[in-house]
Amino acid sequence: MASYYYLVASLPMLRYDAKPSITVEQFLDACKTSLSDGDYRLVVSALSGDKTSNNFLRTYQHFCTMVQSALSEERARKLQLPVEKYRNNGDKSYAVTDAVHLAVANENVLDAEMSLIVLKWKYLDELTAQHTFDIEAVLSYALKLTMIVRKNLFSQEAGNNEFRRLFSNLQYDIKSI
Secondary structure (H helix, E strand, O other), rough: OOOOOOHHOOOOOOOOOOOOOHHHHHHHHHHHHHHHHHHHHHHHHHHHHHOOOHHHHHHHHHHHHHHHHHHHHHHHOOOOOOOHOOOOOOOHHHHHHHHHHHHOOOHHHHHHHHHHHHHHHHHHHHHOOOOOHHHHHHHHHHHHHHHHHHHHHHHHHHHHHHHHHHHHHHHHHHHOO
8 A cells, every 4th residue: 555645744734614725626736746546546536426446435435325315314304205205224323313413403504514514524534543644544635625615615695695686586576476
């Protein structure tokens, strides 16, 4: 198994509560020059969400599937849809079920989404606890970078502006009837 001491040590630290100082493109450029061809393809697969035979990515993707299945079931329950249709018949975890239940119960959808991102972030921390300079550390970094990029797309101000715009259009449409 290859070790990527220089690459991992040269990457800026990722913090959940801060904007990353590296873009996905810059990260991929750094990986292209430092990783083997196979490991680079793994990083690209991780970023695109493609299925892979890599054990680390399969484990993480399985976890994400558990989260998504629990989310579907919990949302169906909240919306009083037929739960049998959305029942999670796959693997279950109390921690996932509990976290998803709390997220769906949260009235603030932005906070709910953030809690699910934190759940996945912490899971990656658990998976990489024993991996510091290997491909798993690089894959975890890639996945966390995408989480931060996604998180930073959410803006309460932009959301409120869009809500006001849609509400204003709706009011105009109602008045014109």
